[in-house]
Amino acid sequence: MSNSNGTQAVDRAARLLSEVVHASSPVTFTELTATCGLAKSTTSRLMLALERNGLVRRDDHGRFLPGEMFVGFAWRGGADASLVAVARPFLDRLGKATGETINLGVASGFAVEQVAQVDCAHLIRGTNWTGLSVPLHCSAQGKVLLAYGAAHLPPRLERLERRTEKTITSLVSLRVELAGVRARGYAVSDEELQPGLIALAAPVYRYDGTVVAALSVSALASRVTRDSLNTIARRCVAEAAGLSSALGYRPRARKFAP
Amino acid sequence: MSNSNGTQAVDRAARLLSEVVHASSPVTFTELTATCGLAKSTTSRLMLALERNGLVRRDDHGRFLPGEMFVGFAWRGGADASLVAVARPFLDRLGKATGETINLGVASGFAVEQVAQVDCAHLIRGTNWTGLSVPLHCSAQGKVLLAYGAAHLPPRLERLERRTEKTITSLVSLRVELAGVRARGYAVSDEELQPGLIALAAPVYRYDGTVVAALSVSALASRVTRDSLNTIARRCVAEAAGLSSALGYRPRARKFAP
DNA sequence: GGACGTTGTTCCATAAAGTGGAACTATCCT
């Protein structure tokens, strides 16, 4: 190891902690000593220290679980704050592959909020969408969030705002469109939000199969052919799947008997 | 301290980690040395060890943030698994105060899933609801989840299933009922799910104001008067608020200048 | 219910690992 001087105890404690946190079920003392190859006494001392500091806690049977520090962090929404950090590499890769503008959006109220952006290579006039909200019914991201139940239209809505002449304005047509999105696995907004702008978006899932964000590629409509759109779609869906997997999503996970 | 033998390094590291995780914004190296009163060299070594083990990471400015281990835990839904553990004391207290059966339910599909239960003192025949699903429209918990947007009825639904003669079966009446729930801050199901059974539920919020669960009190209708129902409602709402607060919810939080 | 196997904690001599001051390097600010 390159530089592990004067931190044996901390490294060992971290190793133990890692075992507990990454395990899917409570971990026993004996499993820990075995996995980490430590003496019982050492394991005991370190685990007591971790427990004393709220890093692990013990269930009724004395098995170890992640402690208050982890649980508190998770409940305080620590994950949300780091969505962008986790997503960054995937956005970058998608940007490199397509050369277009990449955005990550989440549902916020009755709109899509952009939380991260990668600017395209051959950009004419860069709009920074970060922090902006776009409508649900006429953006690719919005359609994804609607289609997978991550966003909802305001109740009792009769008509959808017309943004361009291609905008879908009837609830019935939108419902059909959303079914298509679910069937294809991605959504397209072809000049429905802004004339000359085409965008494509794919869903990002988290551990429990819920869609939490939409990953989109936006380009000038004039620059995109049917073929290149297919290529972009494939890349975009792939990166969205990669990000989902980084967020703990395991598509149709199957449990095997132990 | 009672028993802190042979763990100085781990304790110090945990202290540093705690500072980073509980801080609301990235923490600088200097702040850490100051707060924990450690030598620069010690702090540096310990923080490098924590970083190497994925417990903290550093932003562009070298400031410390909770690391992959925390973020991963949060994204994998670690919080959900511990909802029951966090909630237990609140359920117990509510059970003691009312002497009735207490349940905690979350939205799951188009129903309410019971994740925890405390049985009532003067129980005639104990039904264990844990793991069971109850409908959204005729249970107190379901009404709460619907009213606060934590659950949604299946789309294109025309009519609601009639469970008893008091069940609300029209969408319009239900919409009115839900407005009432939001106004009162709690929901009641008076023999709408099962004859002879009355239940009351209050919303549980998390850090971002989203409702994540419903806390309910169920009793035999014959045993409840208008007065006692009011008392129960007050206790139930209070415990739900306590739990919300434990989950990081701060009602209309106000930030003061530092 | 008593004796054993299993599991986890405490004790203690040993030496290995952590400590902090100082020297050194990187970075920022004017």
Added chain:
DNA sequence: AGGATAGTTCCACTTTATGGAACAACGTCC
């Protein structure tokens, strides 16, 4: 450029972690 601030590496010193063994606490199996 030059000085201040922030952070890392070095190294002699000794405090602190280590692991074997004894001990304590449960479960559980006849």
